Amino acid sequence: MKARTLFALALLPLAGACVATKQDVQELRLDMAQQRAHQDSLFRALVGRTEAMLDSLSDQNVRLRGDVANRLLAIERQLVQIQELSGANQAQLSDLRRQIDQRAAEERRRQQEAADAAAAGQDGGGGSAADAGDPDELYEAAQAALRRGSVGTARAGFEEFIRANPQHRLAPEAQYNIGQSYEQGRDTGNAITAYGRVVELYPTSGRAPAALLRMGRLELGRGNRTEARARLNQIVQRYPRAPEAGEARTELQRLGTR
Known part of the structure; x- marks a missing residue:
């Protein structure tokens, strides 16, 4: 009888260890779920920031002549790439944010140069359809913005299309x-x-x-x-x-x- 009691007492630490291990696994799963939710939140915020930037750039500068259609399409492709990064980690998101910010800066610089050239009359009073890029590309870019819900960008693109x-x-x-x-x-x-x-x-x-x-x-x-x-x-x-x-x-x- 005494031997059985001693054996039972010896098994208690092992049983406790098993319980602790299951609890650790559960806590690890919860922690992983929280990290994934945090990454998803960052991802959604990045997409929203990019679309807001697209609206701002296009609404302010869409009437500038030149390669408007190509610029809208380039940013549109960037958005598609972001949407495909469903499993991106923090390092990838940071690098992607840096690339988008760099592209935005380059876009503002180009459009400012175009505005300065137009003000100085260097475009010779153009504004022809040939200066506005490919009409079908401009229309498709505006249509994509409308489907995406970026109504300001879409409207500006369609207005530029009709003007040209x-x-x-x-x-x-x-x-x-x-x-x-x-x-x-x-x-x-x-x-x-x-x-x-x-x-x-x-x-x-x-x-x-x-x-x-x-x-x-x-x-x-x-x-x-x-x-x-x-x-x-x-x-x-x-x-x-x-x-x-x-x-x-x-x-x-x-x-x-x-």
């Missing part, structure tokens, strides 16, 4: 997307104005009835039923074969008038 290429096949799309950028930013008044410019500048384009439909729904959303009816009736009368005409008729029925 007013008769381009994508000009109606660009003007419509300006309305979209205002709508995404919850600026209903400017959104309606921008959509109205689609109908004014490109009345024969496929985007004209779509713009009128957006105008009607926005007017309805802010309680202007009379204006909403007017826009919807414009679609039915001027674009009876457009896909939007069917939607306009449905909306008019709901409003109690044709």
Whole structure:
């Protein structure tokens, strides 16, 4: 009996060691989870900072002529690279931040030089479509910014596109997307104005009835039923074969008038 008691007492330290080991493992897992959450937080902050920097640079300088499209695309590719770094460690994040800051400084320097040259008349009063880079690249860069939610960057890009290429096949799309950028930013008044410019500048384009439909729904959303009816009736009368005409008729029925 005494021998059994002594044996049981001898096993107690071993059992305690096992419990301590499991607890250590659990604490290690918690610590690793906290570190990963911290890294994810840093990563999200870096992405947000980069997008804010992109908005600021493009909003202030997008009207400068030169390689605007190429610059927007270069920064866009940088953002894609950041989004792919889901497992980046602190050293990688710091190095990436340094590269972005360096690129931002170079971008500001280039655009300042372009502004100085324009002020001095060294560009010969240009502003032609050839000076603005490839139109399709500029449009795609602005479209990517709109999809990303950078509405200020997108709007500035589309406005520059129309300024340099007013008769381009994508000009109606660009003007419509300006309305979209205002709508995404919850600026209903400017959104309606921008959509109205689609109908004014490109009345024969496929985007004209779509713009009128957006105008009607926005007017309805802010309680202007009379204006909403007017826009919807414009679609039915001027674009009876457009896909939007069917939607306009449905909306008019709901409003109690044709």
